[in-house]
Amino acid sequence: MRQTAAIFLDAYRELNAKKLFWITMILSGVLVLAFAATGINERGVTFLHWTIEVPVMNTRVVPREDFYKYVFVTLGLGTWLTWGAMILALISTASIFPDFLAGGAIELSLSKPISRLRLFLTKYAAALTFVGLQVLVFTGASFFVIGFRGGAWEPGLFLAVPVVLLVFSFLYCVCVLFGVVTRSTIASLMLTLLVWFLIFIINAGDVGLLQFRIHSDVRKEMLATTISRLERDIEALGENPESTEELKAKTERLEKLRNEQKESKENKTLPRVHTAVFAVKTLLPKTGETVDLMNRWLISEANLERFSGPSAEEETSQPPAMAGRPPASRRDPFERNVDREAGKRFQREIRDRSVGWVLGTSIAFELVILGIAAGLFSRRDF
């Protein structure tokens, strides 16, 4: 316990000596102040005494407390804590292990009556603790802002601390592994950022391919439904000699849809590629999805749709690859229905990915990486 306390105190002293630790704290403070200065009224969003009129973001559309929670989750958590503060935290903690392992420094620690494994894990835990402290300060301050300004005292907000800490630890374990292997702060930091980018790319690939896949499935289903409905209609119209024009139009449409159905049936590559990408993703930490858990816990599905405004359904159901297509109102009603349904199913599918899968596979990744780093550290001659 004495040694554990000493390592934690040393980690504090090390971070305290680094200006970046305090810069992150100050930036967090500034953001919380900006958060407190932001508000919502019946006309739109306010900042200090100014009001910006926003038709889809005012107290007639969104309750005040939901507005603050939404801002916290999307900007405070989703942007600052998971990107800005995360990068600053990585920069300020990346040197902990390389400095610890430097020649002349490591000998003293290894010569003490503490096992290498415990030394390694305590050092790791100490780094995480001080990053957690930063998140706690930000979350605590945000809790009071939401309480006083939004009138909602939401203890669930503090789930951001373990969530952000988990996300940081998924990346930090990689940084530690590279730190142990290379003993270089710059190299470990750069390689960690590269891995993070790789995770981002794999995640983007999964999301994009899933949207395409769902869109394709929905399209197939709706094609089949529409085709059978048209077949029934044509059969009924065939008995009526006065409906030649309508029969002709429906027959042409049926022919067109049948051709589309035939083409879509032949596309088996997409599911295979997506399955492969998903398998790779399963092995990697899910940084984005871990943060999105806060969305699930703090904001309901219905509230999320409400923040998106009246046309949200159409806009959210439109996959990114379809950007550039004509506005939904000018498109074929069949296509609009496919987009809407695909969007709904996509959201459901993402939300249906279990917490166990998101966190379990990510923690498993962390344990494996940490195990390799600890093994190297424990067996190496210094």
Added chain:
Amino acid sequence: MSTSTADLAIDLRRVSKTYKGKVHALRGIDMVVGRGEIFGLLGPNGAGKSTLVKILMTVIRATQCEGHMLGAPVGHKPTLGRVGYLPEHHRFPDYLTGGQVLDFFGAMAGVSREERRKRAPALLELVGMREWEKTRVKGYSKGMRQRIGIAQAMMNNPDLIVLDEPTDGVDPVGRRDIRNVLMELKSRGTTVFLNSHLLSELEMVCDRVAILVQGAVSSQGTIRELTKDQERYEIEIDVPEGGEGVDARIAGLLPGSLREDLSGTGLATRIGFHGTLATGEALSVERGLIKVSAADARRVQPLIDALRARGVVIRAVRPVRPSLEDLFMQAVTDPRTGETLKPGADMGKKNGGKA
């Protein structure tokens, strides 16, 4: 040195270390260090001194090791709580002050907070760093870092203290202070294991030494034990000005058989005489200086009598013991070629050492 393991601070048997399967840094080290003594480990660069120290301190894992330290197998972590260590080229975190260095490493050694608060000021006083207690280490000179390093090694009031080049970068006053600290530790019963290049320093404080050459122990024991066979007496006689052929005349006066030493290939050059006395002691005469290989003064008396009887004026008679440097140079010199052995570890020959 025949003592039981319980009487020994360090008892090493067949310690070897091979890096990457081909660099044999240590080749079967056998070494004993008694409790309460100051033991010096010396050897040329790359002889394996620091590797041996690091094995003791669990910084490096031995390829083979059957040793004990303070009665526990080498590598037994809890025992390290009774050991103080100052590594060579140590680097303390720059963000810590001298006082914080002592506190941190004291805590890591398992010393309670109360004890740390009590010991730190006293140790800082002992190493002359009291007024620098609250200054960050990054502002310290090399000598000051060494002093703080020695103090941190003493924070756990160790039974054994291992110091790797403790006087490196320390000025003469500092070296004297460190010597005094070592003597103070010895008087308290602490065993000191000293690794140093400064042979004169070691000679002044060490009870026993070991010389490591190319990963093997060349010799170990007290300096007296190691030099016993090489002790001699030197008799300096009054040589007349321009004394051509004086060595030959002296040789003719001495009892026993002496023959001329000649060197050179073309024109032979006489460099002295050597031989044995009637009583068996080796003897040499060189430029008016008579050297007798005898540790016992009584053995020299007949020779003095013989010289005096022949009217030779004796200016001085002195016992001579080889210095640690002489021993060291002998150890690192190839007896066949007379050349200094190459520094560094053995590359490839696993059992070719002299241990």
